[in-house]
Amino acid sequence: MKKNIWVGFATVLLLISCKDNKDVLNTLADYNNSMMQNGYHFGDKLTLPKDVTEIAEKISISFGDSETSNLVIDPKFFTLGDNEITFNIKTKSGEDLNQDATINVFAKNPEKNISYEIVTEYPHDQNNFVEGFLLEGNTVYESDGLKNSSQLIKYTLGGTTPIVEEKQAADIFSEGCAIVGNKIYQLTYQNRVGFVYDKNTLKKISEFPLPKELREGWGMTYDGKNLVATDGSKNLFFLDVNNPSKVVRTVAVAGNKETYDQLNELEYHNGFIYSNIWFKPIILKIDPKTGEVVGKFDFTKITNPNIKKNENNVLNGIAFKGENMLVTGKNWSKIYEVSIK
Incomplete structure (x- = not known):
């Protein structure tokens, strides 16, 4: 019992x-x-x-x-x-x-809402599914995506006819690109490979496997020391420019009250990295040392007329012309030059 x-x-x-x-x-x-x-x-x-x-x-x-x-x-x-x-x-x-x-x-300091004014509009070939977008002098270097349509081209700002073009193989989906000296580095989306081209002729010099840390290839820029890449996450991946398959460091990005992932197209300018967020009409200004978002652009009024035609026509192109920013997107018919206030 x-x-x-x-x-x-x-x-x-x-x-x-x-x-x-x-x-x-x-x-x-x-x-x-x-x-x-x-x-x-x-x-x-x-x-x-x-x-x-x-x-x-x-x-x-x-x-x-x-x-x-x-x-x-x-x-x-x-x-x-x-x-x-x-x-x-x-x-x-x-x-x-x-x-x-x-x-x-979250970052300790609130990000600033940065105002701007459209000063000029340039034509853009709306057949181009923009993934990478660069300006050097008055020459645009552009990486366009989608299988069977991927290419690397360069043309004069204000025109739409390529000066030089390099078509990709049918199975390649091109993504972001960056200029380093006389070379252009280019990512691919899910092909797990990157390419290196001669900047003048756009002829392929070599290729490299994507670092294992990147789940995919999205955006790319160059900060003067390292290539910087995104893979659709919250991270910026800093790559060894002499060995782009090697990640030197990783920096996560966040604002004061908001986390940001799906970081996409990148541009480095005056010590900051600018990144758009996939499927959002915003561009972030990021401190690359800490990952803190210090400023944010709202490009809704530029983006809306373009996505009304097709919801996939999202903002996806950032470059700088002096201190003005150039903005375009996937299959947009225009490039917008904006002055930053």
Whole structure:
């Protein structure tokens, strides 16, 4: 009889314990939803709910292969933007609880809304599905995408007829490009290869495999030291210009209250990287040292007339003409020159 009483008592304790554990995990899940809304900044301390800390002997956070018991938003472990983590809780009763969570880390300073004025419009060949867009002097270098239509061309700003063109193989989907000295580097979307061309003749010199860190090839620019690439995530990948298959460093991008992913076409100018967001009419001004978005352009009034014709005709071209910005997009009939106020 005593044995049955003890078994029954143990079962009740187990049920209570399971219920308590479930409540703790639910509390952590609710806390996670709150974290995603409010976010943190580097140096902030994670203050977990009392229901969690009261039963915990030890709490740690794991990031895949790494783990820390320091509940501070430390840049050694966290990046700007969203961070997928797991809370690991060792309870005082010896149980192990795990709860997946997302912690958003934001830049401390609000990004500025940058105003502009359209000063000139140039014609653009609306057959071109723009992926990379560069200006050197008065010459435009353009990488156009889609299978069976990909090409690298150059033409004079104000005209639409290519001076030189290099057609790609039918299976190639071209993406962003960058000029380095007398060479042009070009990414491909999902072909896992990049190309290097002679800038004058557009003849291919060599090719290189995309770094394994890039899930795809999207945008590219050159900051005077490294090639910088995007893959549709929140990250800027800095590549060794002498070995573009090697990632030198990775910088995540975020604003003061918003995370940004699907970073796309890039342009480096006067110490900042400018990036458009795929399928959004905005261009970000990014500090490449920290990944903080310091400014934002809203090009809705330029983009809307073009996407009314086709929703895929999104903003996707950034270049600089002196201190003015050139903006175009996929299958747009115009290039817009804007002065930045």
